[in-house]
Amino acid sequence: MVPPQYYLLLAAAIFCIGLFGILTRRNALLFLMSVELMLNAANINLVAFSVYWGNVTGQTLSLFTMALAAAEVAIGIGIILTLYRNFGDVDVTDAASMRW
Amino acid sequence: MVGAFDFVPAIVLLPFFSFLVALFLGKYMPKGGALAGITATAGSLLLSIWTVLTVAGFTGTATTYQQTLYTWAGGMEGTPLPYELTFGLLIDPLSSMMLLIVTLVAFLVHVFSLGYMNDEGETGLPRYYAGLGLFSASMLGFVVADNLLMAFMFFELVGLCSYLLIGFWFREEAPPSAAKKAFLVTRFGDYFFLIGVVAVFATFGTAAFAGDGSFPALAEAALAGEGGGDVNTLFGLDPQAWFTVVGLLVLGGVVGKSAQFPLHTWLPDAMEGPTPVSALIHAATMVAAGVYLVARMYGFYALTPTTLAIIAFVGGFTALFAATMGVVKREIKQVLAYSTISQYGYMMLALGSGGYIAATFHLMTHAFFKALLFLGAGSVIIAMHHNENMWDMGGLKDRMPTTYYTFLAGSLALAGIFPFSGFWSKDEVLYEALVHGLGGSPLLLAAWAMGLLAVFFTGFYTFRMVFLTFHGKPRTDTARNPHGVRWNVKGPLAVLAVLAVVAGFINMVPVAKLTGLEIEFLHDWLAHGPSGLTSEHYSELTHDYANYSVGTLVGGELGTALISGAVSLGLALAGAGLAYSLYNVPEPVEHTDRLGSAKDVLFNNYYQDEYQVWLANDVARGISRGADKFDQGVVDGVVNGISSVSLLSGSRVRRIQTGVVSNYAALLTLGLVALLVILGLQGGWFV
Numbered sequence: 001m002v003p004p005q006y007y008l009l010l011a012a013a014i015f016c017i018g019l020f021g022i023l024t025r026r027n028a029l030l031f032l033m034s035v036e037l038m039l040n041a042a043n044i045n046l047v048a049f050s051v052y053w054g055n056v057t058g059q060t061l062s063l064f065t066m067a068l069a070a071a072e073v074a075i076g077i078g079i080i081l082t083l084y085r086n087f088g089d090v091d092v093t094d095a096a097s098m099r100w
Numbered sequence: 101m102v103g104a105f106d107f108v109p110a111i112v113l114l115p116f117f118s119f120l121v122a123l124f125l126g127k128y129m130p131k132g133g134a135l136a137g138i139t140a141t142a143g144s145l146l147l148s149i150w151t152v153l154t155v156a157g158f159t160g161t162a163t164t165y166q167q168t169l170y171t172w173a174g175g176m177e178g179t180p181l182p183y184e185l186t187f188g189l190l191i192d193p194l195s196s197m198m199l200l201i202v203t204l205v206a207f208l209v210h211v212f213s214l215g216y217m218n219d220e221g222e223t224g225l226p227r228y229y230a231g232l233g234l235f236s237a238s239m240l241g242f243v244v245a246d247n248l249l250m251a252f253m254f255f256e257l258v259g260l261c262s263y264l265l266i267g268f269w270f271r272e273e274a275p276p277s278a279a280k281k282a283f284l285v286t287r288f289g290d291y292f293f294l295i296g297v298v299a300v301f302a303t304f305g306t307a308a309f310a311g312d313g314s315f316p317a318l319a320e321a322a323l324a325g326e327g328g329g330d331v332n333t334l335f336g337l338d339p340q341a342w343f344t345v346v347g348l349l350v351l352g353g354v355v356g357k358s359a360q361f362p363l364h365t366w367l368p369d370a371m372e373g374p375t376p377v378s379a380l381i382h383a384a385t386m387v388a389a390g391v392y393l394v395a396r397m398y399g400f401y402a403l404t405p406t407t408l409a410i411i412a413f414v415g416g417f418t419a420l421f422a423a424t425m426g427v428v429k430r431e432i433k434q435v436l437a438y439s440t441i442s443q444y445g446y447m448m449l450a451l452g453s454g455g456y457i458a459a460t461f462h463l464m465t466h467a468f469f470k471a472l473l474f475l476g477a478g479s480v481i482i483a484m485h486h487n488e489n490m491w492d493m494g495g496l497k498d499r500m501p502t503t504y505y506t507f508l509a510g511s512l513a514l515a516g517i518f519p520f521s522g523f524w525s526k527d528e529v530l531y532e533a534l535v536h537g538l539g540g541s542p543l544l545l546a547a548w549a550m551g552l553l554a555v556f557f558t559g560f561y562t563f564r565m566v567f568l569t570f571h572g573k574p575r576t577d578t579a580r581n582p583h584g585v586r587w588n589v590k591g592p593l594a595v596l597a598v599l600a601v602v603a604g605f606i607n608m609v610p611v612a613k614l615t616g617l618e619i620e621f622l623h624d625w626l627a628h629g630p631s632g633l634t635s636e637h638y639s640e641l642t643h644d645y646a647n648y649s650v651g652t653l654v655g656g657e658l659g660t661a662l663i664s665g666a667v668s669l670g671l672a673l674a675g676a677g678l679a680y681s682l683y684n685v686p687e688p689v690e691h692t693d694r695l696g697s698a699k700d701v702l703f704n705n706y707y708q709d710e711y712q713v714w715l716a717n718d719v720a721r722g723i724s725r726g727a728d729k730f731d732q733g734v735v736d737g738v739v740n741g742i743s744s745v746s747l748l749s750g751s752r753v754r755r756i757q758t759g760v761v762s763n764y765a766a767l768l769t770l771g772l773v774a775l776l777v778i779l780g781l782q783g784g785w786f787v
Contacts, residue, residue: 022765031761092761099759 007048015041028080028090032073039069104147104154105165108189111147111199112240114140115206119233126226133229134214141207141236148199155196156625164630165191166246166310183301190246190310192629194460198243198392201467202385206236208471208592209380215589216376216478228268232380235261239385243392248307248315248350251393252290252297255353258386259286265381266373278369285366289356296349303332303346309396310630316399317632319343323403323645340404347400347407350393358390358444361418365708368437375481378433379474383440384467391447391463398456399632402641408648409543412452412533416547416554419445421706423557427564428692428702431488432477435565439514440470442554446529449551453544454642455532457607457626457635462525465603469513469522472596476507479589480569483582490565491690495574499582502590504570506597513600515562516555516672521604523669526555528609531664536642538651538660555668559675567683610665613658 014037021034043062050058080090087094118140122133129135153159166189173185191199210232217228238257245251260283267279300307304315311317322331322339333342354360359367370382381387394401394411401407419442426438443466450459481488483500497504513522530551537544574580607622618624626635642648652660682691692699704710756767780786 019769023762023769026762095761096759100754100757 004048004052007044011041011044011048014038014044026091026093028083028092031092032076032080035076036069036073039065039072103159104150105167105189105191107147108151108165108191108244109169111144111151111203112237112244114143114147115233115236115240117233119230119237122226122229122233126229129226131214131218132225133233134210134218134225137210137229137233137236138207138214140233141203141210144236144240145200145203145207148196148203151191152196152200155191155193164193165189166630168246183305185249186247187250188246188308189244191244192310192633193625194392194395194629194633195243197460197464197625198388199240201388201464202236202239202243205380205384205467205471206232206239208475208595209376211588212379212475212478212592213374213376215586216482217374219586219588220482222374224268228265228374231261231265231268232377235265235381235386239389242389246309248297248300248309248397251396252293252353255293255357255389255393256290258381258389259283259290259357262286262370262381262386265377266370268374268377269372275372278366278372282366282370285363286356289352289354289363292349292352293354293356296346296352299334299346299349302334303342310633312632314399314632316397316403319400319403320632320641343400344404344406347404348410350397351407351411354390354394354448355414356390357393358387358448359441360390360414360445360448361421362708364418364422364441365705365712367441368434368705371431371433371437375433375474375478378436379471379478382437383470383474387440387444388463388467391444391451391459394448394451395456395460395463398451398638399641401451402454402638403645405646408452408454408642408646409541410452411448412544412547415445415448415450415452416533416550417445418442419449419554420550420557421445423554423561425702425705426561427557428695428699429561430491432480432490432493432565432569433474433488435490435561436470436473436477439473439558439561442558443470443514445554446526446551449533449547450529453533453536453541453547454639454646454648455529455536456638457623458525458528458532460626461607461622462529465513465521465525465600468596468603469510469520469600472506472510472593472600473514475589475592475596476503476510479503479585479593480507482585482589484578485583487576487578490568492576493569493574493579494572494688495570495579496582497570500585503585503593506593507570508566509597510600511562511566513604515559515676516668517559517676518669519604521600521602523665523672524604524608527665527668528607530555530668531609531661534664535650535652535657535660536648538653539649540651541646541648552668552671556671556675559672560679561675563676563679564683567679568688571684572688573686610658610661613661 018034018037018041021030021037025031025034043065046058046062046065050056050062083092083095084090115137118133118136121136122129126133126136155164157163168186168188170187171184172187173183210229213228213232217225222228235258238254238261242251242254242258245254263279263283266282267276269275270279297307300315304318306313306315306318308314309316318331319339323343331339333339335342337345356363367382367387371378373382401411422438422441422445426435426442429435429438443462447459447462447466450456450462477488479500480493480496480503483496483503484493487493509520513520516523516526530548533544533548533551537548607620609620609623612618612620623635628634631637650657653663682688692703695702701707756763
């Protein structure tokens, strides 16, 4: 059996990639993808610990997370569409009118 | 059995109903509400007579009455001193006598007002009679009050009525200003009185005047060393010192209301009000409220020698001070105003020197003869078409004999000429001050000397007024052909003139001492009553606590009484004689220039008004400017400083909300990292 440390390292790596994407990308679609990566890093942790402890609760929870992620993507794409309509672009830094 | 005491509330309520009737229905009534007021005060007068007779024992045994009518704030359980705030009645010889005086003068003034106001075609009569009614009700409520708080409330109402009635002619310039001055000056004194009431509650937990649980009784017990635990003194003072402080605080209200130095300046200005009002309020009754209050709680004042000495000294000084100012006045009412201040000075002198009976006696005789003099002056003013300057009068003796003879009776009483009432009472005041002064209180001798000197000035200004007004040749056309007055003016004058002549006979101390007859009726009258409220108890207290004892000149008490009476009569006659030689000539001239520079000082009332304006304008305004600086600078500065810190930091911190979503993400990440580092440091991950 693969030790859980590997899963944790994988999840941490994927999380960092997602975080890097969020911090550096300006394209809203890439932004959304990065968020998905971070969510899935969490899913990996859930499943890994579920297997490690022999308890299926973690896997059940990850199923919920996926459904949630799907809904989130639907809303995210809706926001991106609106962004494109209003600013003619999908650059997140353009929409900066809600500031002090 | 239904007795007089069941109707005592009606004595107060009848004038109150006349106030309501005159206020709301007065304009539909034939005399503008006058009849309601006359009926109400007549009813009160009859009930008062019945009450006095009951107290005196004509309807069975002599009795007094104390009853709590209404508790408007109950005792607060759980607090160290559960107070009860009540309205109640206390009818004893002192208050029943005062009831009689007040209702009688109020009734006569209402009748006189028919002549002074209605016949002169004044407008606003409902307002006038409503004011008189409310005043009578408040004053009577004050008189029957059985506790200090109730007395204070009616004391304030009386002041309010004074304000309303002084400012009756509010369309002219001077009356509203005089009304405001009277209100503010007396309120300044009442401020101390209010603190005094609170102090009495804080100290004794009660403000009742009479009974075993009353505050004078508790104070006496505390000083005698019994039950001292019931008394809370403040600021760590011992009971004696603290009672002195409380007494002086209450005395503030007395000094304001009874127009004693230095709060006397409002009274001469109050002469701007209608003359009947001056007679009722500013001579006979309201101004008496202060003196009456001291007499009412004399069992408390008698315990504190310092307060007594201050009362005596202020009284003696005021008597002399005001009398000298009365010497130079040109308006008849101004002379009377200063004589009023001076006479109340005598009463305070008597109270301060242990002469409780003398003060009460002078209070009564003064109420009669001063009301008489003011109403007589009102009659003269009607005749002179509202010209009050005595230099425009002269020779009115032959044209208005009723007014002349009644006014003369009042003047003889005021000057203290034998055997008119003022002689007996003033003589007793001076006698009390003298014997107690000789008995080892030299300060009283100084006060007595001032009072004695004032007798001379009193005789002088009184007869200067009489001669200028009534004697000599008429100096103007109005004086040659004066306006006539009717029965409603002459009637009250006649009644009061009789009283001014005979009122002194109830207490002829020198005659009693000389002949050994039992004719000191007022002594007997005030010697009975609830225990702790009798004159005998008071003289024991002044003897035990203030060390007042009787000292005599040659010939024992009799000799002293005769010498004192002879000296004061001699001085009064000397003053009157001087006035006679200077002013009882066909064409009198002003002699004030002979006074030299003193004349200006006297005309300007010792610059007391200027001095008080200076106090208000320069001193008080300077202090308030400083206080304003402190408020704006320090208090507001701290508040503004704190708020400007948060404003500034807010305006800086808000700049992190850039609207760029990447920045938010970066901040979130930084926050997470910071949190991780902190947790790590605390958890020891890096060790």
